[in-house]
Amino acid sequence: MTAETETDRSPKHGASAFDCPYCGVYAVQSWAEVNSWGATNKALFWKWSWSECCHCHHAALWTHDKRLIWPESAKLGPKPNADMPEPVRAIYEEAQAVLSVSPRSAAALLRLALQTLIDTLEPGSKSINEKIRRLVARGLEPTARKAMDVLRIVGNNAVHPGEILLDDDSETVPALFALLNLVVHHVLSRPRQVDSLFDSLPESAKSAIERRDSDNVVEIKNSTRSGSVKKRSAVEKNAAGS
Numbered sequence: 001m002t003a004e005t006e007t008d009r010s011p012k013h014g015a016s017a018f019d020c021p022y023c024g025v026y027a028v029q030s031w032a033e034v035n036s037w038g039a040t041n042k043a044l045f046w047k048w049s050w051s052e053c054c055h056c057h058h059a060a061l062w063t064h065d066k067r068l069i070w071p072e073s074a075k076l077g078p079k080p081n082a083d084m085p086e087p088v089r090a091i092y093e094e095a096q097a098v099l100s101v102s103p104r105s106a107a108a109l110l111r112l113a114l115q116t117l118i119d120t121l122e123p124g125s126k127s128i129n130e131k132i133r134r135l136v137a138r139g140l141e142p143t144a145r146k147a148m149d150v151l152r153i154v155g156n157n158a159v160h161p162g163e164i165l166l167d168d169d170s171e172t173v174p175a176l177f178a179l180l181n182l183v184v185h186h187v188l189s190r191p192r193q194v195d196s197l198f199d200s201l202p203e204s205a206k207s208a209i210e211r212r213d214s215d216n217v218v219e220i221k222n223s224t225r226s227g228s229v230k231k232r233s234a235v236e237k238n239a240a241g242s
Contacts, residue, residue: 008078008178011051013066020053020060021071027055034061068100076100077177081184083192088117092180103173104158110176111155114148114183121187128152135187144186147179 009019009026017028034048047064061070068076075096080089095109115128122131132140132148154176198206 010076010078011060011068012174013049013051013062013068020056020058021068021075022053022058022060023056025053025055027053029053067103072101077174078181081181081189083189084181084184085117085120085188088113088120088180088184091116092177096177099173107155107158107173107176110173110180111151111158113180114151114155117180117183117187118148141186144183147183147186151176151179151183 009017011018011021014031015029017026019026020029029051032050032052034050049062050059051062052059058071060068062068075093076099077096080092084092091109091113095106095113098109099106118128118131118135122134124131126134129152132145132152135148136145154172
C-alpha cells in the first residue's frame with residue numbers, strides 16, 4: 001500500500017475509531033467531556049475530553065486544543081512509509097512522539113527528516129533550498145516539490161519567528177507527516193516499484209528496449225553532427241561572400 005492510498009489511523013480528536021494508543025488495535029472510541037466525569041476544578045479542564053477504547057477500555061486524555069496528552073507514549077500521525085531510510089524514520093518517529101506536547105518541535109524535526117532524506121538524494125554542503133532546486137532540474141515532480149517546500153518553510157517557522165503560528169494550530173503539523181510520506185513515495189517507493197516491474201520483463205523484451213534506446217542515441221548524435229556541419233557551411237559561405 002502506498003503513501004498516497006494508505007489511511008491514517010492514528011489517534012485524532014473526535015474520531016469515531018483509530019489505532020488505540022494503549023493496545024494498538026483499530027477500535028471504536030467513545031467520547032466524554034472531562035467535566036462530565038466530576039472534575040473538581042472545571043475551569044482547569046474546560047473543553048478537555050476523554051476517549052475510551054472499546055477494545056481495551058483504557059481512556060486517553062485530550063486538551064481543549066485537541067491535543068492528546070495521555071498516554072505520553074502515544075505516537076500520532078501516519079506510520080512511516082516502508083521505504084523511508086532508517087535515519088529519516090528515526091527522526092520521523094521522534095516527531096510523532098513529541099507532537100502531542102510540542103507541535104513546533106515536531107515540525108522542526110520533520111524539517112530535519114526532510115533534510116536528511118534530501119542529503120541522500122543530493123549529497124553535498126549546499127542549502128536545502130538549493131538542493132531542492134537541483135532535484136527539480138533533475139525531474140522532481142511538482143507535487144513532491146510542493147510537499148518539500150511546505151515541510152521546509154513550516155519547519156523553519158517552527159524554529160524562527162515567522163508568519164506561521166503553530167501553537168494553536170491542530171491541523172497543519174499533523175498533516176506534515178503525510179507530506180513526508182508522500183515525498184518518500186515519489187522519490188523512492190515509486191521508482192523502486194517501476195524498477196521491480198521492469199526487471200520482471202522477459203530478457204528478450206529488455207534487450208529490444210536497450211537496442212531501441214541505443215538507436216535513439218545514435219540518431220540524436222547524427223542529427224546534432226549534421227546540424228553542426230550545416231551551420232559551419234553556412235558560416236563559411238557567408239564569410240566567402242563578404
